[in-house]
Amino acid sequence: GENVEQHPSTLSVQEGDSAVIKCTYSDSASNYFPWYKQELGKGPQLIIDIRSNVGEKKDQRIAVTLNKTAKHFSLHITETQPEDSAVYFCAASKYNDMRFGAGTRLTVKP
Amino acid sequence: DAGVTQSPTHLIKTRGQQVTLRCSPKSGHDTVSWYQQALGQGPQFIFQYYEEEERQRGNFPDRFSGHQFPNYSSELNVNALLLGDSALYLCASTYLRADLRRGNTIYFGEGSWLTVV
Numbered sequence: 001g002e003n004v005e006q007h008p009s010t011l012s013v014q015e016g017d018s019a020v021i022k023c024t025y026s027d028s029a030s031n032y033f034p035w036y037k038q039e040l041g042k043g044p045q046l047i048i049d050i051r052s053n054v055g056e057k058k059d060q061r062i063a064v065t066l067n068k069t070a071k072h073f074s075l076h077i078t079e080t081q082p083e084d085s086a087v088y089f090c091a092a093s094k095y096n097d098m099r100f101g102a103g104t105r106l107t108v109k110p
Numbered sequence: 111d112a113g114v115t116q117s118p119t120h121l122i123k124t125r126g127q128q129v130t131l132r133c134s135p136k137s138g139h140d141t142v143s144w145y146q147q148a149l150g151q152g153p154q155f156i157f158q159y160y161e162e163e164e165r166q167r168g169n170f171p172d173r174f175s176g177h178q179f180p181n182y183s184s185e186l187n188v189n190a191l192l193l194g195d196s197a198l199y200l201c202a203s204t205y206l207r208a209d210l211r212r213g214n215t216i217y218f219g220e221g222s223w224l225t226v227v
Contacts, residue, residue, distance in 0.1 A: 034215070036218070042220055042221075043200055043219050043220040043221045044153065044218045045218070046215065046217065046218075049215060089153070097155065097158070097166050098143070099155060100145075100152035100153045100154075100155075101152055102151060102152045103150075103151070103152050
């Protein structure tokens with residue numbers, strides 16, 4: 001089955017800096033790659049997603065890139081703010097069977 | 111527009127007991143998936159229900175079972191609870207009917223925290 005690896009497990013940045021989280025997946029048939037933000041005690045919240053026919057997608061300060069050949073995708077957050085502090089999960093989906101990475105705990109220091 | 115709702119939010123059970131968790135999908139969604147999230151880990155896929163049938167299943171024992179009702183709501187049942195079943199149980203919904211192959215946006219509820227003592 002699909003295996004998703006996510007790095008780094010923890011990331012600490014200064015407010016205003018950029019943050020990058022990287023994921024790799026194993027199943028070349030996966031065609032949908034969402035990113036979720038999870039705050040303490042809450043369920044995951046979708047922040048951006050990308051499909052396999054697109055290489056890059058941007059939404060304000062958040063962008064995701066996908067390299068199908070290398071089977072990796074990345075989340076980029078620019079101009080980080082303290083409220084961006086949370087755990088971020090990447091996921092890969094094939095036929096709506098979604099598998100998650102282990103998560104990255106992002107801390108943005110004011 | 112109500113999102114995915116789950117109940118109860120927290121519960122404590124004793125080892126060996128059985129538990130039922132409930133989920134109502136987001137309005138317009140027809141598919142419900144259940145995930146188990148242990149502390150400090152990513153969500154692990156348990157199973158998915160579509161048209162009242164289990165469509166896909168992750169690597170979980172038969173103690174984990176589910177059901178989907180005609181109104182698309184769903185239940186997750188866990189029998190013979192173990193201490194290791196303590197986790198956040200997440201329900202997620204999506205609209206599958208248009209294209210079973212397409213990756214559709216999946217929305218999560220806030221989860222049910224289960225503690226087994």
